Amino acid sequence: MLRSFARLAKGLARWGAPRCGPPGAEAASRGVLPSSQMPLWKAAALFHESEHAKDYAIPNASWTPEMVNQFNRFMAMAKDGTWKRLPSYRNVADHVPVRMRQGNELKDRASRLFLRNLDEEGMGFEYAMFLNLSEKRMVSMFQLGPYLEGPPGFVHGGCIATILDSVLGTCAIFVAGRVLTANLTINYKSPIPLGSVVLVESKLDRIEGRKVFVTGHVQSVDGQTVHAEATALFIQFQLKDSIQQQASSK
Numbered sequence: 001m002l003r004s005f006a007r008l009a010k011g012l013a014r015w016g017a018p019r020c021g022p023p024g025a026e027a028a029s030r031g032v033l034p035s036s037q038m039p040l041w042k043a044a045a046l047f048h049e050s051e052h053a054k055d056y057a058i059p060n061a062s063w064t065p066e067m068v069n070q071f072n073r074f075m076a077m078a079k080d081g082t083w084k085r086l087p088s089y090r091n092v093a094d095h096v097p098v099r100m101r102q103g104n105e106l107k108d109r110a111s112r113l114f115l116r117n118l119d120e121e122g123m124g125f126e127y128a129m130f131l132n133l134s135e136k137r138m139v140s141m142f143q144l145g146p147y148l149e150g151p152p153g154f155v156h157g158g159c160i161a162t163i164l165d166s167v168l169g170t171c172a173i174f175v176a177g178r179v180l181t182a183n184l185t186i187n188y189k190s191p192i193p194l195g196s197v198v199l200v201e202s203k204l205d206r207i208e209g210r211k212v213f214v215t216g217h218v219q220s221v222d223g224q225t226v227h228a229e230a231t232a233l234f235i236q237f238q239l240k241d242s243i244q245q246q247a248s249s250k
Contacts, residue, residue: 001063003082014044031127033188047185051096053089053090053091053110054089054090055087055088055089056088056089056090056126057085057087057088057127057128057129058115058125058128059087059123060121060122061122061250062121062122062123062126062143062145063122063126063143064195064197066142066197066221067126067141067143067162067197068201070141070197071128071141072219074128074130074139074234077130078130081104082132082134083130083131083132083139084130084131084132084133085129085130085221086128086129086130087129088113088116088127088128088129088168089113089116090112090113090116091111091112091113099159111240114162115127115162115163115166118147122143123145123146123147124145124147124148125143125144125145125148125159125162125163126139126142126144126145127140127141127142127143127163128140129167129170131171131174133174135203136171136203136204137171137199137201137202137203137204138167138170138171138174138201138202138203139199139201139202139216140163140166140167140199140200140201141197141198141199141200141208141221141225142163142195142196142197142198142199142200142218143195143196144159144192144194144195146195149192149194151191153193153194154190154191154192154194155191155193155194155196157188158219159186159211160186160192160227160228160239161184161186163200163218164186164200164202164218164230164232165181165184165214165232166182167200167201167202167221168184168202168214168215168216168230168232169181169214169232170202170204170233170236171175171204171214171216172204172212172214172232172234173201175204175212176204176207176212176234176236177236178236178237178238179234179235179236179237180234180235180237181213181230181232181233182211182233182234182235183232183233184230184232184233185230185231185232186229186230187228187229187230188227188228189225189226189227189228189229190225190227190228191227192218192227193221196220197221198218198219198220198221198227199218199219199220199221200216200217201216201217201219202214202215202216203215203216205231210235210236211233211235211236212214212233212234212235212236213231213232213233213234214231214232215229215230215231215232216229216230216232216233217229217230226228
């Protein structure tokens with residue numbers, strides 16, 4: 001797995017900028033910088049829009065009116081470039097240009113991202129993420145489907161932990177580069193009814209050496225209910241770290 005991630009990260013650091021924003025918007029800069037000149041956070045922010053893969057971060061028939069309303073609200077905020085919608089595909093390899101997919105790991109289309117592992121839309125996680133890089137902040141809207149049940153009628157606590165780890169971790173990656181989760185602390189405040197739409201916010205707190213501290217919370221769309229709060233510690237790492245760790249594990 002480490003070898004696969006290392007190849008993916010190497011590819012991320014080498015591609016140029018794709019389109020990012022409302023459907024039909026003009027493409028962003030298409031320039032390509034050598035990996036030695038482009039920080040990973042910037043390279044990672046330039047998601048590749050696959051010609052064939054489906055972007056799951058746009059409305060589909062399973063989205064409720066509330067989910068669509070929240071999506072449209074942030075799309076309107078993205079018009080001035082302050083916020084950027086992040087495309088989201090089912091497979092990690094779909095985020096990487098075809099020419100950068102090296103090795104069998106990235107060619108294996110059978111694997112799926114954990115949050116995109118269901119065939120039927122609306123049954124699990126439906127979400128879209130928006131990044132405000134200048135504020136080192138990320139907001140994501142989640143619609144939580146019936147396959148995520150824990151207590152009868154409510155979302156499983158592990159699913160809440162998953163979305164917090166994903167949103168806080170994505171925020172850390174875009175701001176600080178390659179990171180791995182070291183610690184995630186969650187205070188559960190209020191259960192989330194199945195089918196609800198919630199907002200998940202995260203923001204960089206501080207960076208101390210290789211330590212990246214991020215805070216976040218899950219709240220109702222009206223802001224009246226906080227469902228969970230979280231603090232997370234991520235550790236920056238270099239590709240050589242994962243290569244050495246892989247070698248030592250053999």
